[in-house]
Amino acid sequence: MKLLLIVLLVGIVLSLAWGGVALLRGGPADTRLVRSLTLRIGLSIGLFMLLILGALCGWWRPHHL
Numbered sequence: 001m002k003l004l005l006i007v008l009l010v011g012i013v014l015s016l017a018w019g020g021v022a023l024l025r026g027g028p029a030d031t032r033l034v035r036s037l038t039l040r041i042g043l044s045i046g047l048f049m050l051l052i053l054g055a056l057c058g059w060w061r062p063h064h065l
Contacts, residue, residue, distance in 0.1 A: 001059060008047040015040040
């Protein structure tokens with residue numbers, strides 16, 4: 001499960017870098033930036049849902065202060 005979380009985090013960072021490169025190169029009809037943003041949002045929502053599901057199922061417990 002931890003490996004899946006790490007893969008999602010790496011995917012989010014790579015998507016961020018991909019979007020940064022697309023933004024720097026520019027272009028009026030460039031859809032790479034939009035695809036990168038869509039992918040990053042999808043991965044972030046998936047990671048968030050996985051964390052909530054894991055906490056509800058008892059796979060891990062949030063830290064209590």
